[in-house]
Structure formats: structure tokens, C-alpha cells
Amino acid sequence: MTVNEVLPLAVIASSLLPGLIIFALPERRIGLRSALNLLGAVSKLVFVGLLLAGVAAGEEYGFRHTVLPGVELVFKADALALLFVTLSTVLWLFTTVYAIGYLEGSPHRSRFFGFFSLCVTATVGLAMAGNLFTFFVFYELLTLSTFPLVVHRGTPQAMRGGMVYLAYTLAGGALLLTGIVWLHGLMGQVDFVHGGSVAALGPQATAQLKVVFLLLIAGVGVKAAIVPLHGWLPQAMVAPAPVSALLHAVAVVKAGAFGIVRIVYEVYGVEYAQSLGLLLPLAIAAAITIVWGSVRALFQDDLKKRLAYSTVSQVSYIALGVALFGPVGTIGGLAHLVHQGIMKITLFFAAGNYAETLGVHKVSELDGAGRRMPLTSAAFSIAAFGMIGVAPTAGYVSKWYLGEGALAAGMDWVVAVLWTSSLLNAAYFLPILYRLWFRPRPAAWPHEHIPARGWRETGWLLLAPPLITAAAVLITGLFAETSWSPLAWAKLIAAREYLQ
């Protein structure tokens, strides 16, 4: 095995092995467990860094393993894969730190961190999947490894959320599987290649290909929470905050959105998908989701539920970008993949901080929390502005590219969708900010767990991650045009997808 084969595997192993070891650790080995977690996260970061440098220099990384005749497990660390891998890896590090702080003193932490690591393993595996088969393998692994996290609290409510989550995602997986096998039957193994490969099947297969497309998109659409397949996401918000961060930013919904990207660009090929007339329906579905998610979010008093509906809306920006025929839209969608991640994770970190520090779970209880927890609230505000798309945040950049992409694709109505969505985003985020900053604080918080000590409004493990990610929201927006920004990487990918 060459280095170029080993490196992708190392990325996967760097969370898999710590995860497996953690399962076996007794509950009380907190220090060792945390060390393992961080070791895994950091070493993964190093490996990803090596990959990034290599891919930017034109190296190709991949690994193949035959599972069945004509069916291979293929890993391929290309630019697109690394976009997602980098996002997950970086956010995983923060989420791990956060989770260590968040779960301090709560039971079953070995289990939690074990599955946590598995979850990220599945995510990077999914990102580096080189064909549909491999993609599916990790897609389902992701489903399974998140379930224990969703139900971690063990309350009946958590159970309900978990079961709904499963019902949706497994059904989606079934659709996806059908589509994949169908395509496999039509043309053998379907590797992800720039420009797609199914066009080779010729005109007599178009009807079948359309159905397969529907199956595939519906399959990944469940995780991407495209309306009407989104019902699980708001239910799953019962999970602890780090898990929500994982669901909404690092792994699950991203996996769905990423799947859409892969399917449209590297299975069908964006040109061919366009010629089959598949992109417009996708764009419409995404548009409906964007608006509907926001409308639902308006009426949620539960903070995390509101954020969850917000995710429903925001993730479809990615699908929308993919469905806009043209490189600019692609850039927007891909950049949003990252941008949405850092913004939403910040929001969930902050929401978790309110819950963990003050016992505040509802929007209506947030009055004056900005005074009590100014740093957390500042992070929250930055991310919220990002969600609305206010400059100079990351959200602004992706929204801008999406709009430009829509205009370039001649789909001017998308601008109206973006407009409406941003308005709704403002309508459900600004009242929160208003309460945080401008309302007087109550006589007592619902359940103040962590007292303030000087400027440290809460535990530093809880405080650092949202601050860093909030800074990232600003930095990725401010410095979007630098060569190391997610946007630049998205441009690199788009150039490769379209110019071939």
C-alpha cells in the first residue's frame, strides 16, 4: 500500500480506533477518554491537512477494496471530499471539546463518546466515498451511530425523537439503496467521476434514470431534511446540545446535502442532469423547503426547535445551489455547506450554553441573557446574523453566490425565494437577539447550574468552542476571497466539475 492509499484510511481510523477503545473504557477513566478523543481529533486534523496540501498540489488519494465481484469499497479524497472532511474534522474537534465540558458529570459517557467518534468516522467515510456503494455504507453507518446519541438521555421524549429519526432515515436509506442497486444493475459499479457517468447509458435509459434520480434524491433528501422528508429533524432536537451540533452542522444533514452534490455532479453530471430536466424540480423542492422551514421556525418557542427548523431551511440552500445550473450556483451551494456548518454549530453551542448554564430552553425565557452571558450571546448574534445573510458574515457570502448563480442560470425567481427566506430568518432570529440584549433580565433564571466567575460566564470548555466558531463565521465571511477560504475551495471544485 502506498502513502496515497493509506492516508484516506488513516483519516478514517483516527476516529474509529479511539472510538472503539473508548467503548471499552470504564466510565471513570475521564482523563484517558478525553485524551483519546482529542488525540483522535488532532491527528485527524493533521492527516486532513496533509491531504489538503496534497490535493491542492494535484495529488490523487484513493483506496479500493473488493467486497463482491463488481462491487468495491472505494475511498477517494478529492477536492469535494476534502471540503466536507475538513469541515467535519475541524468542527468535530470543537464539538468534542464542547461535549467534554457539556457532559461533565453525566452518566454513560463512554458510550456517548464512543458513538460520537463512530459518527464522525461515518461522516468522513461518507465524504471520501468514491462510489455510490461506499457512500451508502457510510450513510447507513451514520444513521446507526447517531441513534444512540439522539436517545442518549433515555427519556421517553428522547425515545420518541430517536424512533422518528430512525423511521425517517432508514426509510430514506431503503429508497437510496433501491436507486443505487438499480443503477448498479444498469451500468455496473457507479464511481464518482467529474462530470458524471450515467450519460453513457444513452437515450433509451432516460426514463429509468429519471426514476433512479428520484429514488436517490429522496433517499439522501431525508437526511438533508428536504420538505416533506424533514419531520425527524425537529424531533431529534431532544438530544444533548453537542449531538444537535453534530446532527445539524457536522454530520447528518450535511451528509444528505453532500449526497445531493455527489449524485448531481458526479453520478449524473450536472450537464446531463440539466438535459434530463432534473435540476428544476430539485430547485423547486429546495425552494419550498427553504421557505417552509423558515415559516415553521417562526412559531417555535423552544429555542432548539427553532434552530432545528432553521436548519431545515438552511440546508436546502446547498441543494438549491447544486440545482442551479452553472458554476456560480455550485460555488454558492458548496460554500454554504461549510458556512452553514459553522454558523449552525455556533447557534447550537450557544443554545446549549443557555440550557446548561441557566436552564433556559425557551426563547421566551431568554430575556436579558445577553447581560448574564455576553460572550455566548455575542457568538449567537454573529451566527444569527450569518443565518439572515447579513454582511460580512459567512452566510452573506453564500447567499450572494446563490443569488448570482440563480441569475446566471436564468432562474430569477430564486432571488425571490432567497429574499423571502432571509426575511423570515430575520423574523425568527431578530426577536431572539432583541430578548438577549434589550430586555431586562428576570429576577431568577430557571435553573442556574453554573455561576458566573468574573468574565467567565460559564465553563471555559463550553465557552471557547462557540467563540471560536463565531469568529470563524466572521472570518470566513470577511476573508472569503483569500485562497484558503472555503469559498476558494468551492471555486476549485466547481472549476473541476464544469471544465471537464
Added chain:
Amino acid sequence: MTEAWPDPAAWLILLPLAWATLAFLAGPGRGGRLAIPALAAQCALALWLAVSLAESGARLHPVGGWGAPLGIDLLADGLSAVMLLLTQAVALALAVYAQAYFADAHHRHEATWFWPLTGFLIAAMNALFLSADLFNLYVTLELLGLAAVGLVAVGGGTAQIAAALRYLLVSLIASGAYLMGVALIYGTYGTAAIASLAPLIDPTPPLATWLAAGLMVVGLMAKTALFPFHFWLPPAHGGAPAPVSALLSALVVKASFYLVLRLALGPFAPLAEMAAWLAGGLGAAAILWGSWQALRTRHIKRLVAWSTVAQLGYLFLIFPLLAADGLAMQAGVMQAVAHGLAKAALFAAAGVLMRATGRDTLDGLAGVAGRVPLTLFAFGLAGVTIMGLPPSAGFLAKWLLIDAALASGQWGWVVVIIAGGLLAAGYIFRVLRRAFLVAPEDSRFHPVPRRLEWTAFALAVASVLLGLRGAELVALLG
């Protein structure tokens, strides 16, 4: 056949017969120490056989040196090698499990003749997988059936005896039908050797051949507990001690399926197409009905047993698809292997869960996730295989099956396969979700030997990881 070291295939039968007998000789409750190394040796033998088959192709072993049709041939090919490997591996793991399981004072009385019975059971299966003579197969079937009945009754409780009795009666009627089929075949063609029969049966055989095939296949279906002959299975498998249930559910039912497959691929291939739809339909019904029942039952082991009923249905879905190409056969074997490993793990895990909680109902499971996490993990992993989720072998089976169905344009099966997978998820997670619930205050947990947990876990891991080595398995099938 004059190698320096004789055929491993024959040893695979002789060895378990020998240790079974010796275990009997050693006395009640004894034999575990004998069985485990012997099974390990069998594993090595099976592996050796598989490797040598992969190099040289199928091998005949003419017992007595006569050769068919006068004598009896043992035939070792890829299919039998896979089944042999599965059997030895699962049996070894379960033996390790059983030894720890029966060491407990509460369960010692169940173990009286467990070891010799198990030895005969394994010998019977190995003989069945290797035999190439219809009448000899009848004898192995009976041997297998009686050993299985004996194991069901091993607990000695009323429910177990009733279950054993019902199992025995079904099994006897089924073997009777099979024997009648053999009689007709012998009468028609003058031989019972599969190799001799295969060229004689053409697509338009005499009526007697049809009847014979029908009787034999129906008999075997009843032994496999294919819907609607499944009624004996849940009480038999659900009521026995955990290691026994595991053996029965994981391996024994596969034996008669193996035989159906052999017949359909071999001598009855010209006739198979006619009955294939019926088999597939019954398989589909089994999947749906078995899953539905598993979703309703309140007992852990019943649930797992009903899951067996459902999973066996998949095995019969392959028959309408056999014509497509090798895919369906591979799918069937893959499913048999995957289910074998996974079901053994499930029963083993269920045994641990029941022992830990002291209860046999799903409601009693609240909170076990924190007490026996490894076992629950094993249950979950095995569940992954049962649900057909990647990267398990069950997934590969499902993949091949859907591929075959789509390739032959038979749409309906895909729906059944997918629905079955989702239903499986339904019942597997019925267990898991309860395990994750917060334990009620008054619940008490009993310590469980670690070895039980690890064995269940190893089996479950094997069932999942096998999915990464499907290519080897398929290559072995040829």
C-alpha cells in the same frame, strides 16, 4: 484419493461424531472441554477444505471407495464449504458461550446431555452438507432433526417438551414426505445418487418425478419453517436455553434450506422454475408475517425467533430469481451465512440480557444499556446484519438480491425486500430503545460472566465484518 493426509471433509463428520460419543461417555454435563478444542480443529479443517477447494474446485469422496450410484459420494464444493465454515465457526463460538452459560448454577440442569447432542447435531449438519445421495441425506436429516428436538427438550420444562414434541411431529411428517419423494425417485430412475440423477431428469419428466420433487421440497420447507409451516419454530427456538436457540436458529434451519437449494440447482433444476414463484411468494409472506409477529411479541427470545421466521423468507425469495444468473444463489448463501452469524449473536445477546435482568420480557430491559453495554452493542451489531444495513454481510445479501430482482425485472420482490428490512429495523429497535431507557428505581441487575458478553460480541462483529470480505465468499461459491 491417495493423498498423504486424507480428506478434511470426512474428518469434519467423524470428528464431531467422535467427540459427541466421548462426551456421552464422559457423563452428564461433561464434554465442553472436549468440544471446544475439537470444534476449533473442525474450524481449521473447514478452512483447509475451503482453501483447497478454492484451488482445485469441487471434490468427490466416494465412501467405501465404490462411487455413485452403487456407493455414497460425499461432495465438497464451494456451497458446502461455505456452509461448513459457517457451521463450525458459529458452533465454536456458541460452544464457548455455552460452557460459560451452563456453568451457572441455575442452568446446570439444562446441560445434562447438551454436549453430546450438540456434537451429533453438528455432525449431522456436516454430513448433510457433504452428502450427495438423496437417501443418505434422508438419514442425515433425521439425525439432525432428532438432535435438534433433543436440544429443544434439553431444558426439561413443560413448554420445552411441548415445543420439542411439536417440532418432532412436524419434522417427522416432513421427513416422511421427503422419504416418499426419495422412494419415487429411486423407483423412477433406479438410483438416489444426485450425480447420477442430474443427467436423467429433463424438463419433461414423468409425473412421478414432479410428485417426488414436490413432496421433498414441501417436506424440506416444513423443516426450514417456511411460512406457513413456521408455527413450530417460535416456541421451539424461543423456549430453549440461549445457546440452544442460537444453534437451532442460526444453523439447523439452514440445513434444510441448503438441501432445497442443492436440489433446485442440481437434479431438480429443470423443474425449479415452475415452483419458484410459489417458494418466493411464501418467502415474501414469511418476511411480512414473521416481522409483524416480531413487532408484537412481548418476549425477547420470541422476538428473535420470529425474526428467524422472517429472515428465512429471504432465503426463499431467491428461487424465482435463480434463472437470472449467479446473483441470486450468492444472495441466498450470503443471507444464510449472515443470518447464521447474526442470529447466533442475537440469541446469545438475548440470553445475556435475560440473565442480567432476570426477566424475559422487553419491558424488563429498561436501563440495560448502562449495565451490559457490550452485549447491547452486540445486539445492535447483529441487528445491523438482520436489518440488512451496511457494511454487514446481510447488506451484501440484500444488495445481491435486489440486484438479481432488478436484473430479471421482477419488481415486486424489491418492495418485499425493502419492506422486510424496515420491519426488521422496527423490531430490532424495539429492543434497543427500551435498553436505552432510564432504568426504573426498583430494577435489579445480576452480574453476567464476561465471556458470555464477548462471545455474543464476537459473533456480531463477525456478521458485520464479513460484509467486507464478501468477495472471498462469492469466489468460493464459484
Added chain:
Amino acid sequence: MNAASLTASLLLPLALLLALLPPATRRIALVLAPLAPLPALWTASLASADAVLDLPWLLLGSRLGLDDTGRLFLLFTALTWLAAGLYARAYLARDARRTAFWAFFLATQAGNLGVCLALDLASFYTLYALMTFAAYGLVVHTRSAEAWRAGRIYLVMAVLGELTLVAGLMMTAHAAGGLMIADLQAASPPPVAVALVAAGLGVKVGLPLLHLWLPLAHPVAPVPASAVLSGVMLKAGLLGWLRLLPLGHAVYPEIGATLLLLGLIAMFYGVAVGLAQRDLKVVLAYSSVSQMGFMTLGVGAGLSAPGLWPVLLPAVGLYALHHALAKSALFLGAGVALKVGGRAWVLAGLALPALALAGAPLTGGWLAKAALKGGLAGLPAPWGGLLGILLPLAAVGTTLLMTRLLWLVHRLPAKEPVASLALPWLAWTLLGLVLPWGYAQRVTFPEWAGLAAATWPVLLGLLFAWLAWRGRLQVPVIPPGDLVVPLEHLLKILKRRQRDILPIEQRLRS
């Protein structure tokens, strides 16, 4: 040097803002905060004409710099902020939420100054958004019920405006093929884009119907904040128009006509509703609506007849300069009046900018109005003639409104004088009289013969005012924010409806 001054103009307010946050540096930051616009002032007056700072790595590729328009706007913006800042130091000396005020004040200021410097769409929009959202903090500073209400309405309208602006910018950029203001020079975006940009910025400018927030938000803010809100932040919207609309090289007859019409309506509507107000600052706010109408006319004319633009642009600029100075002086004066009561010197100090606003001869208003009239006269029929008649009438209206203001001040009970407030105000008022002259050489200087033409509307206005006083004319009262009131009613009804609908929907979902 240019780069440094450009950067400093933008960063000093932000740096001071950051310094406000930790308690350790807060005191010094509070002391320095009023001086934050100094680098900008330096830039506006001394930086060379080709001062450009390219920052391709920032945002979507940024460029900061100065052109003629920018320099003018930066100048009066920086000056006004400086005056307001100095005034605020005294005004808020004992305010409990002083720090918060200064934080928002500096943030808004950074945005406002930056808008003048931004030469690309992304940074323009970014800074514009910063200004808009930060100003919310100024609006709700007093935390009174009216402040909350005004803040809410301000925010809703502002968000609508921002979003509409972004949508318009997207289309404009798409048509122009680039994000630099320079790229827009030759572009002719589709009318939708132009309309969206015009409407989005129109919220800030206070176009009729989009003005609803203005008479509510300006008065409730602390006086120095009102001064900048009404004085220069409205101009940021105007500057946006000048920068982002395809003025001078493409014809948009419908949009041009609409803007002309809206400008006209604003001029009279502002006066009409303003007259029906009791509160000094509300009167001033309505006056702003009315005055912005004049500038809207200029822009509308530019869209209708690109040929006139070279004449109109300096006129609009001058008008903006004049109005910024006069209106901020009036607001600051109103603040003084509210503290010390209707003393004579207060009235006198207020009368000067009031006269300028009315366009009395020799004031900045006179210069600006004349320049604007000159430009507008070139409009094709019927606009040319129509405006010739209506503009003087509007001046009559302005005079009336200003008289009303002075009348209201006059009736205020006298209190103790406060020198710390009065001095910056008076200085500012005087500066306001002088400064427009400095800019006068850019426009066609009004003919002295036109003096009469400028005089009679003022006199006529005064006459009407006297008649009204004599006749003890009862002015009907219109609540501030006029159309907002019925709208709020509508919303309340809708909300009640929603409460009826929501449970049904939930039941359907479960």
C-alpha cells in the same frame, strides 16, 4: 498615507468600540469616543483624489477609496458625527446606559463612514448593514414603550430594505459582471434590479410609504442620535442611490417617473403631516421626509433623463450637504430647546437653519434649491413646467413647517441653560451656514435675479403662518408614523387570527 488614512477612518471607530467592551479600557475609550470621526475628516479634506485601497482578499473583493461624491459625503458625515459626538458627551453625561449608547454610536458611525468610502458592492452593503443594525441600539436607547415600538418598526422596515437591496444588488452585479462600483458605470441592469435597489435604499431615504419608521425612530432616539439619523444616515441611502443606480447613462422612464412622483408626494406629504404634530422632533422628522423628497426628485430626474445628470449630481450633492448640516443643527437645537426651554437665543439659533431649510436667500438651502431647480428645469414636459410651479410651493410648505417648529419651541417653558450643550450646537449652526458656500463653485451659481424668486415663497409661508395664528386655526392631530397606526391594527387582527389557526394546524400535524 492614503491607505493608512482610509484604513484609520474605518477602523478607529471600531477600535474604540472594542475598547469600550472590557472594563479596563472603558474609561479611556469613553473619553476618546467623540473624536472617532477625526481620521475620516482628515481623509475627506486632505487625502488625494486617487486614494484607493484595494483589498481583494476582503469579503468578495473590496475596494475603499474616494471619488468626488464620496469625498463630499464623507466630509459632512464625518463632521456631523463629530458634532453629534461632542454634543453627546454632554447630553449623556449622566446616562446609566452610556456605554451601550457609545457602543452603538460608534458601530453606526463606522458603518456610516465606511459607506462613504466603499467602492464595491460587497463592502458597501456590509457597512450599510452595520450602520442599519447598529442604529437599532440608538433608536431603542431610552427603553421606553415608544422606543420599543419605534425600534420594532424600524427593524422590520430596515430588514425589508436590506433584503430588497441585496436582491437588487445581486441582479445589478450580475448585469454588470463585477462587484466594483466602477463596473457599474457602464452597466444597464434590468429595470427590476434598478427598482429593487431604489426601493431597498428608499427605506433609508424615507420614500413615501417606506418612511413609516422615520417619524417614529428619529424622535425617540437621544438627541445626538437623532441628529445623525436624520442628518446623515438618510444621506447614506441617497449615496447608495448615487452609487448603485445606473445614473447618467441609461434611461429608465418608469422608475424615473415613479421617483419623481414619490419625491413630489414626499415634499408635500411630509409638510402636511408634519404640521399636524405636537412634538418638536417629530416635526423635524417629517421635515426630513419632505426634504428628502427634493433629493429624490433629482435622482428621479437622472433616471428619466440621463443627459441632465452631470448637472444634477452636484446639485443633489449640495442639497445633501445643506440638509445634513441644517437638519442636524435643528435636531441638536431641539435638544437644547427641550432642556432650556423656548428662550430667545434658542429661537434665534433655530431660525437660522430653519431659514436655510426653507431656502431663504443666501443660505445653503438657497444655493442648493437653485442648483436643483436649474437641473430639473431641463426635464421634458410635463415635468419641467410642473416642477417649476410646485417647487416654490414646496418651499412655502417648508416655511410653514419651520414656523410651526419655532412656534412649538416658543411655547416651551424656560429652564436652566446648559452651556455644554449649547456651545457645540451654536458652533455647528454657524458652520452650517458657511460650509455650503464652499461647495457652491461646483454648481451653477444662482443668478442674483433669482433672489426674488427665492424670497417670495418664504414670505408667503410666513404670511400663511401669521394668518393661521390670527385665525386660531386648530391643527388636527395625526399620530406620528401616520400609516403605521392602521397597519398595526391590521397586524393585531391577523395575530389574533393566527392564534386561532395555530392550534388547528398543530392538531393536524399530530
Added chain:
Amino acid sequence: MNGLLRSAVVIVGLSLAAAMVIALLQLPSAAVHLPALVAENLAQSGVEHPVTAVLLNFRGWDTLLEVAVLLLALLTLLTLGGGKAPAPAAAVDPLLQGLARRMLPLIVLTAGYLLWAGAHRPGGAFQAGAVLAAGAVFLQLAGLLPAWTAPRRWLRLGLVLGFLVFLAVAAALLGQGALLRYPPALAGGLILLIEAGLTLSLGLILAGLFLFLTGRDA
């Protein structure tokens, strides 16, 4: 059992019977003819009687497994748990007892004869074992032999001895190249050895099937 099932079974049964009758009546003659093959190879089989040859040589493998089946049946009966104490012999008919005592040597002798005769005429280990078992049953019925409970070591050895011998021979012959491939010279002797062992064990097993059953909950 409900009527529907009953009628269904009857209908299926009748049609199956009819079909089979028809099938048998139109059967062509078989393609493979084994009797000739048997006759041809009888000389090498080590026995003279064709059925015994088939049983122990040509299809000796069946027989090996069949013995295992018997052993297994016994084993299963044993698993049914420790029953009550063995019932005292019920009928203590002196006539019966006397008869049994006198018959016993005869029975053993008959068994020996059958075993020996199996090589060239009908007979063999199964028949001999059955006779032995019948003797044991007879003894039990006569009250001379108590019913069995759990088998002691020696009894166990006796039960499995035949099978072990059979297995050992099979395993030993595997060294020759194939299971149960008797070298023609030794065939007769080996078969006799196996048969002798089997006679003892089968007798015990068959007797056990009765004696263990009686001992239980009777």
C-alpha cells in the same frame, strides 16, 4: 381442529393419492440398474448376502449414521430429566419369571446366530440387537430387570461401544484413502467386528429405549 383444515387435508390427500397412483401406473422402467452392480461387486464386499453388503459396505455410511440416530434418540430420552425412582417390577408372575430365566440363554444364542448368519443370508447386527433388546424387555416385564434411570459409566460404554468401533474402523480406513473402504482381504473380518460391536450396543440401545421410558413417570 377446524373443519376447513380437515376438508383441505382430505382433499389434498385424496388428490395426492390419485396423482401418485396415476404416476406409478405410467412409470417407465428405470434408467439405472443397481442390482447388477451389486451382484458384480459382491465378491469384493467381504460378505455374501447382498443386503448385508449394501448395508455395511456399499452403503455402510447410511448405517453408521443410522446408529448415530438411535443413539441420539436414546440421548434425547435421557434429557427429559431425572424421573421418579424406578418402578418396582410390576407383575411378579413366577411362571413368567421362570420362562424368562430359561429363555435368556436362548435369546443370546439366537442373537449370536443372527449376527453370524448376516454375512450370507438374511440377518445381521440389527436383527441380533433387536433380539437381545427383546430379551431385556422380557426380563423387565418379568420383573427381573429394574427399569433404568441415569446410565452408569459401564452402561454408557456398552451403549456406545458398537458405534465407537464403527467410527474407529471408519477413521482408520480413512487412512486408506476413503471412509469405510475396506481392503478386500480384511473386509469380512472388519464387518464382523463392527457387527459384533453393534449387536451389543444396539441391543442395549433398543432395550434402553424401553427401559428408560418405563423408568420415567410410569
Added chain:
Amino acid sequence: MSTGLLYALAGVLLFVLGAAGAVLLAHLMRKVLAFNVMGSGAFLVLVGLAQREDVIDPVPQAMVLTGIVVAVAATALALGLARAFHARTGRTGLTEEARRD
């Protein structure tokens, strides 16, 4: 029609009869007996059919011998189980049990 074929035909009837009995009869003892009838039928067919042309065939004879022994073993086991069942429940049939799942 040869004797062998006659035997075979009789065997068919016995087999069907026995099978129906084994399915339908409730009493365990009867079930076991019916099974034996069924098995005998099969043996008759095996031997009779092979010898329908009146040629002695030792192979099916040996098979039947084997089959009989197997049947004996099975019968013994069934009886043993039935007795144990009867002893524990006092019942002679499984049907009530069957209703319970």
C-alpha cells in the same frame, strides 16, 4: 401388474392415509401411530416400486432397513416426549397449546 407395483400402490395409499392422520388426529399416540403408517407406506413404495419388474433389488431393501431403524428411533423419542408431556400436563394432545402461540 407386478406384485412390486401392487405393493407400491398400497404404499401410496398408506402414506396418504398416515400423513392425513398425522396432521389431523389430535391424540399424540394416534399421531405417532399415523406417522408409522405413513413411514410404512413410504417403505412399501421404496421397495415395491424398485422391484416392479420383479427383479430383486437389495439396495432399497437395505435402505428400508435403515429407514425402519430410524423410524423406530423417532417413534421411541416421540413416545418418550408424549409421555413426558402427558405426565406434566395431563393432556394427550397439543392443540390447546397451539392456540396459545
